Amino acid sequence: MTGNDAPARFTLDPAFGVGKVDPRLFGSFVEHLGRCVYTGIFEPGHPAADEAGLRQDVLGLVRELGVTAIxxxxxxxxxxxxWEDGVGPVEDRPRRLDLAWRSTETNCFGLGEFIDFVTKAGGEPMMALNLGTRGVAEALELQEYANHPGGTALSDRRVAHGAKDPYGIRLWCLGNELDGPWQTGHKTAEEYGRLAAETARAMRQIEPGAELVACGSSGRSMPTFAEWEATVLTQTYDLVDHISLHAYYQEHDGDRDSFLASAVDMESFIESVVATCDHIGARLRSKKRIGLSFDEWNVWYQTRHHEQPSPDWAEAPRLLEDNYTVTDAVVFGSLLIALLRHADRVRIACLAQLVNVIAPIMTEPGGPAWKQTTFYPFAQASRYGRGRVLQVNVTGPTHETARYGTVPLLHATATVDEETGTVTVFAVNRSLENTLPLEVGLRGVAAGRVLGHSVLADADPEATNTLADPERVVPHEGKGTTLSDGTLHAMLEPMSWNVIRLA
Incomplete structure (x- = not known):
């Protein structure tokens, strides 16, 4: 169906749900990369810095963003x-070379500062372990330092460093992207699977309830994709809770239609990993269901990064500071919809990253902080995308894309707050030029009125928010959205992200 005036339709029925949203679906990511930490979340001496050096203007935006796990x-x-480099008196911490981003790490910000930041931001720590150049012993030492109450050498060291109470880290990543040849300590699936299993088994001896994430493939384009997951899970299935997924999207060669359909690839990626997990579970005759931790996702113009020269061991250089357009924000919103549509298996997701580096929040050293275009879809999804996800099966107009074939112009999901009965519809119109009529049948949904229809769109698809014009792109109220005789009617602007709430 391709008619320009034909409506897109779906029906919502509380009897047909996908699953309950884990709040950690709205997580993010802070890496010692570029200016994410230094002059991002942490800048002693900044007019807005607190006594710990954390930028309170950034903290306010992080809270508004609604980030959960970090x-x-x-x-x-x-x-x-x-990890030992980032604890204890700052003046005693060593400077190190960071091979990953060819930078110099001062270690002025470490574990204690991160826990302070997460606590003030209202989030939960998600700690990644170094299984590249280190192993089981170092992971256990970090776990004891962070989480044991006291009475041992490492836990007493934490107390001496000023943290009497344990940090209570319950969520741990067993390494990062170790299938990638670019990774320091790159391993085969067999090597990594054995190390991850040994680490997981040992960590559970200290804390049986620790929640553990095994490394999945760095992306579905990796030549070992699926085979890596199968091999790793064969060794770790009964020892871990989740397996990770990473994916980034960008516009290629001006092909905007395919870019707007990026979530087609993300959903296929999720479903492929679920199939692999369940295949291994069946082979092992296990009743356990492995969760998915999509702990790196975003729009990221990686080709621009590869064209830039590497810094020469600079401190906190400006790296990967993409300035997001309204087009990027619409794709970004569609990726959020893809995650929600798979809330039954995607338990954790982390937007990479939080500040300055491919981020929804930007700062200037000594200056202001502001919201990128992508800030708004995330903040709205985190605020309203809670409760239970309902099944959404769209019928309506489609169009052709070079990368993904025939795709629907409407990409949508919906959630219901079972305490209040409030229904939220998240919808993206992928058409570059045409308004898309939307009709939503409400079966068994006691919706009485439209609370609001927020739209993120712009006549200029390249519009951005900048230091000079930080509110160039902001959401506006949609027009003509009505609810009558059990049907929601709306007009979705071309290339738009929409949030429609029903009381």
Missing amino acids: RYPGGNFVSGYK
Whole structure:
């Protein structure tokens, strides 16, 4: 169906649900990369810095963004990181070379500072372990330092460093992207699977309830994709809770139609990993269901990064500071819809990253902080995309894309807050030029009125928010959205992200 005036339709029925949203679906990521930490979240001496050096203007935006779990300290950075370098008196911490991003790490910001940041931001720590250049012993030492109450050498060292109470880290990543040849300490699936299993088994001896994430493929384009997951899970299935997925998207060669359909690839990626997990579970005759941790995702113009020269061991250089357009924000919103549509298996997701580096929040050293275009879809999804996800099966107009073939112009999902009955519809119109009529049948949904229809769109697809014009792109109220006789009617602007809430 390709008619320009034909409506897109779906029906919502509370009897047909996908699953309950884990709040950690709205996680993010802080890596020692570029200016994410230094002059991003942490800048002693800044007019807005608190006594710990954390930028309170950034903290306010992080809270508004609604971030839950925050992954740290990497990323590629973690595979060469010594956690001991970032604890204790700052003046005694060593400077190190960071091989991942060819930078110098001062270690002025470390584990204690991160826990302070997460606590003030209202989030939960998600700690990544170095299984690239280190192993089981170092992971156990970090776990004891961070989580044991006291009475041992390492836990008493934490107390001496000023943290009497344990950090209570319950969510741990067993390394990062170790299938990638670029990773310091790159391993085969067999090597990594055995190391991850040994680490997981040992960590559970200290804390049986620790929640553990095994490394999946760095992306579905990796030549070992699926085979890597199968091999790793064969060794770790009964020892871990989740397996990771990473994916980034960008526009290629001006093919905007395919870019707007990027979520087609993300959903296929998720479903492929689910199939692999369940195949291994069946082979092992296990009743356990492995969860998915999509702990790196975003729009990222990686080709621009590869064209830039590497810094020469600079401190906190400006790296990967993409300035996002309204087009990027619409694709970004569609990726959020893809995650919600698979809430039954995607338990954790981390937007990479949080500040300055491919991020929804930007800062200037000594200056202001502001919201990128992608800030708004994330903040709205985190605020309203809670409760239970309902099944959405769209019928309506389609169009052709070079990368993904025939795709629907409408990409949508919906959630219901079972305490209040509020229904939220998240919808993206992928058409570059045409308004898309939307009709939503409400079966068994006691919706009485439209609370609001927020739209993120712009006549200029290249519009961005900048230091000079930080509110060039902001959401506006949609027009003509009505609810009558059990049907929601709306007009979705061309290339738009939409949030429609029903009381």
